Amino acid sequence: MSKTPATPYQAKTIAFKPGERNIFFHILTACNLACKHCYINREQHGSGSVSLATMIDWLTLFYNPAKDNNLIFLGGEPTLHKDLARGIKKAREIGYASVTVDTNGYLFHDLLDHIDPSDAVISFSLDGPEAAVNDPLRGAGVFEICTANIRKAVARNFTVSVIFTASNYNIDALQRMPQLLKQLGVSRFFIQVIGLRGKSATSADKLQLSREQWLATVPEVAAQAAATGMEVIFPKVFLGEGEAFQCAGNVAENFFIFPNGRVYLCPLCEDLPIHSYEIVSNALMAKNGITEKKLFSLDIAEGCVMNKLLQPENILYDASGRPQHRISCCLLKQQILP
Ligand code: SF4
Ligand code: SF4
Numbered sequence: 001m002s003k004t005p006a007t008p009y010q011a012k013t014i015a016f017k018p019g020e021r022n023i024f025f026h027i028l029t030a031c032n033l034a035c036k037h038c039y040i041n042r043e044q045h046g047s048g049s050v051s052l053a054t055m056i057d058w059l060t061l062f063y064n065p066a067k068d069n070n071l072i073f074l075g076g077e078p079t080l081h082k083d084l085a086r087g088i089k090k091a092r093e094i095g096y097a098s099v100t101v102d103t104n105g106y107l108f109h110d111l112l113d114h115i116d117p118s119d120a121v122i123s124f125s126l127d128g129p130e131a132a133v134n135d136p137l138r139g140a141g142v143f144e145i146c147t148a149n150i151r152k153a154v155a156r157n158f159t160v161s162v163i164f165t166a167s168n169y170n171i172d173a174l175q176r177m178p179q180l181l182k183q184l185g186v187s188r189f190f191i192q193v194i195g196l197r198g199k200s201a202t203s204a205d206k207l208q209l210s211r212e213q214w215l216a217t218v219p220e221v222a223a224q225a226a227a228t229g230m231e232v233i234f235p236k237v238f239l240g241e242g243e244a245f246q247c248a249g250n251v252a253e254n255f256f257i258f259p260n261g262r263v264y265l266c267p268l269c270e271d272l273p274i275h276s277y278e279i280v281s282n283a284l285m286a287k288n289g290i291t292e293k294k295l296f297s298l299d300i301a302e303g304c305v306m307n308k309l310l311q312p313e314n315i316l317y318d319a320s321g322r323p324q325h326r327i328s329c330c331l332l333k334q335q336i337l338p
Helices: 052-062 084-094 108-114 131-138 142-155 171-184 198-202 211-227 292-296 305-310
Strands: 012-014 020-026 068-074 098-103 121-125 160-166 188-193 231-235 253-257 262-264 277-280 283-286 333-336
Touching: 020 052, 052 084, 052 253, 052 283, 068 084, 084 098, 084 108, 121 142, 121 188, 131 142, 142 160, 142 171, 160 171, 160 211, 171 188, 171 211, 188 211, 211 231, 211 333, 292 305
Parallel strands: 020 068, 020 253, 068 098, 098 121, 121 160, 160 188, 188 231
Antiparallel strands: 012 333, 231 333, 253 262, 262 277, 277 283
């Protein structure tokens, strides 16, 4: 791999912004694919889908006119919902500052024919630079369909981003992604780290990356991608010396909404019934008992409490038992602008 350009492609940490609210709205849990690392957990989140009326009610419920409200439509596969396009239009009418659709690339219900490029960013999940890497993870034929629809969206002037979930399966192929994305006309590249949720929590294979693998590969590829002219965003994961730890559950406004009415503040908690809120009769009700909020208040040397509970093998300790590094909030991102 070539050497990381020293400048200007330096990552900067995107601090949590008090004036911002991010709504991650799972409008259904159904999907046409069965990816190896799928985060969806139907035992916890059901197999339902919100109606258009509920979609609009909840979009209105979570909109805060005093903030910049960013909306991300998720599934399952959100384009399987026949009313997604109407939901996008409605969100714009309500006043959402940005709308993104996270899709596996199938773009059901001819989504692009029913919305305008100014309505939403289309974010495609692609886990490899060629079918040989992507398709064993996401399904036979997925690479071809996904890249064809990326081309179609770019040709129609939509802003297109790609999410790559880095794991032991595909980390060695990451360095070939920037060239493909450049050819496809993608303007934003998100590199995610695999988390132990849903299917990946029960997989017999070792999916998780070591600190060394992550640091040896991701920042450098991110810089290379930015050098080709796209914005790159990737999680911070490891805090450096002197960098403050903050839990987004305490200092930011992120709501992860599921069709069964559960509302989480932390995505790492989604496999557990410890959500902070429930939507009952179209009102947001705080949940009683032990919830994720109680965990956010714990101050531990390792940084993120949920990481320590779910993925303790991520943390190495020195001879005196002190953690060698702290794990940042999974929602803390770094950005490199082109
Ligand atoms: S990861 Fe996304 S595209 Fe893949 S099976 Fe799960 S919901 Fe579907
Ligand atoms: S990932 Fe960790 S630090 Fe971030 S919101 Fe969840 S518990 Fe808090």
